[in-house]
Amino acid sequence: MSLTKSDKASIANIWSKIAPQAEALGTETLERLFLTFPQTKTYFPHFDLSPGSDQLKAHGSKVMGAIGDAVKHIDNVGSALSKLSELHAYILRVDPVNFKFLNHCMLVTLAVHFPNDLTAETHAAWDKFLALVTAVLTEKYR
Amino acid sequence: MVHLTPEEKNCITSLWSKVAVDQTGGEALGRMLVVYPWTTRFFGSFGDLSSAGAVMSNAKVQAHGAKVLTSFGEAVKHLDNLKGTYAKLSELHCDKLHVDPENFKMLGNIIVICLAEHFGKEFTPECQVAWQKLVAGVAHALAHKYH
Numbered sequence: 001m002s003l004t005k006s007d008k009a010s011i012a013n014i015w016s017k018i019a020p021q022a023e024a025l026g027t028e029t030l031e032r033l034f035l036t037f038p039q040t041k042t043y044f045p046h047f048d049l050s051p052g053s054d055q056l057k058a059h060g061s062k063v064m065g066a067i068g069d070a071v072k073h074i075d076n077v078g079s080a081l082s083k084l085s086e087l088h089a090y091i092l093r094v095d096p097v098n099f100k101f102l103n104h105c106m107l108v109t110l111a112v113h114f115p116n117d118l119t120a121e122t123h124a125a126w127d128k129f130l131a132l133v134t135a136v137l138t139e140k141y142r
Numbered sequence: 143m144v145h146l147t148p149e150e151k152n153c154i155t156s157l158w159s160k161v162a163v164d165q166t167g168g169e170a171l172g173r174m175l176v177v178y179p180w181t182t183r184f185f186g187s188f189g190d191l192s193s194a195g196a197v198m199s200n201a202k203v204q205a206h207g208a209k210v211l212t213s214f215g216e217a218v219k220h221l222d223n224l225k226g227t228y229a230k231l232s233e234l235h236c237d238k239l240h241v242d243p244e245n246f247k248m249l250g251n252i253i254v255i256c257l258a259e260h261f262g263k264e265f266t267p268e269c270q271v272a273w274q275k276l277v278a279g280v281a282h283a284l285a286h287k288y289h
Contacts, residue, residue, distance in 0.1 A: 035267045035268070036271050069207045104254075109264075110266055113262075115259040115260070120176040120194045124194070
């Protein structure tokens with residue numbers, strides 16, 4: 001499943017709306033993730049996960065930052081996220097099923113904030129893009 | 143049985159009363175066919191599903207989406223007995239329609255995204271939790287009679 005020219009255009013377009021609010025959107029994505037899929041909290045025993053916590057904001061920012069890197073290097077996401085891929089494979093070892101939960105919560109967050117921009121085509125493009133990012137991050141798992 | 147707090151039940155019923163069922167149902171089914179094109183395998187008789195534009199304006203998709211979401215209304219009315227409510231539909235989806243239950247989860251999540259789009263900030267994280275529980279409960283009930 002690879003990104004078409006049209007997908008890349010949709011992704012760049014919605015990213016331009018996301019970028020100015022990246023931290024807030026990343027944080028809300030995580031907030032929704034931890035509330036809706038509480039088992040995902042098991043990966044953050046060392047965090048204060050209460051809404052508005054500094055750690056949650058910092059992490060939301062970090063996650064969105066990585067997404068932004070992937071957008072900027074959309075023709076070579078594997079190379080752009082290579083270090084993150086190793087981190088997830090060898091250190092974090094987050095079970096692959098959890099990426100789908102995160103991706104879903106990000107889509108919900110985008111739907112809440114950008115109802116007019118998340119057309120069916122953009123929704124499809126972004127879903128494909130997040131699946132690509134997931135594939136890169138889990139590539140070295142075994 | 144879905145375990146919902148009183149606040150969660152309230153989230154569901156109050157939002158449901160404001161949902162344009164036909165429109166949102168068509169939107170949700172359409173999006174599923176666009177975002178996960180392999181799901182078109184179940185709708186060979188629906189005509190042109192070859193592009194996003196074709197899918198979203200397809201009258202059969204709209205009609206069927208409306209039908210699907212209308213049945214959700216039954217779930218909202220019978221939150222304490224989803225398995226009973228969906229028993230017949232479960233048998234139908236298994237024996238006649240041969241639908242992989244994975245698809246129920248996909249459609250459920252798309253319904254959640256459509257609700258988020260329509261209700262914006264009103265679709266709080268707590269509201270999302272309630273609706274995720276409901277769509278998961280419906281998916282589970284629809285798969286319950288599979289054999």
